[in-house]
Amino acid sequence: MNKTTNGNTVTFHPTVRTYQMPKIMEEMIGDDGELHYILDNGNTSLASRYNSLWLPTKGVVNMAAKAPNPDTTKSHYK
Secondary structure, eight states: OEEEETTEEEEOOOSSOSSOOOOEEEEEEOTTSOEEEEETTSOEEEHHHHHHHHSOOOOOOOGGGOOOOOOGGGOSOO
16 A cells, blocks of 8 residues: 655554454453453453354345336436
């Protein structure tokens, strides 16, 4: 990515990937009885939140619930 500021061009090269899944270092059960993960970046996260963000399950799309794309030339909400 190049950025020009005051006539100076700076080229930026990222050193890490943008969306990188943090590794799970330890697991523990909190006082509330839920499973928590201790991550390699020093943060803790609920297991359900971590799994829904980084390990989503694929579901079936209900195509009957989808409406057809509206034709904007015939829209009655003008």
